[in-house]
Amino acid sequence: MLDTIPGPNEVPFDPTLPSIRLVQQWIRRQQTLVMVLHQGQRLQGQLLWQDPIALALQLHEGQELVLVQRQSIALIYPAAVSLEAVP
DSSP states (O other), rough: OOOOSSTTTTTOOTTTHHHHHHHHHHHHHHEEEEEEEEOOEEEEEEEEEOOOOOEEEEEEEEEEOOEEEEEEEEEETTTOOOSHHHH
């Protein structure tokens, strides 16, 4: 039997939260996303699924998935969005 009680650093997976719903929209739209990790590394690809612990990112079509732990993500945004400041 799986333990469904969240650990001390884990938030329960609640599909009614706006952030979870937005990620689900990106998955359904097969949108290319950019993930910035806390260490500064940038990953770009397509999200295939999410769960309470990780997001599955496909960097290139046909390649194996990369699992990114939620706690290591600083920022996620669509690749079409520019985050550069407008002067």
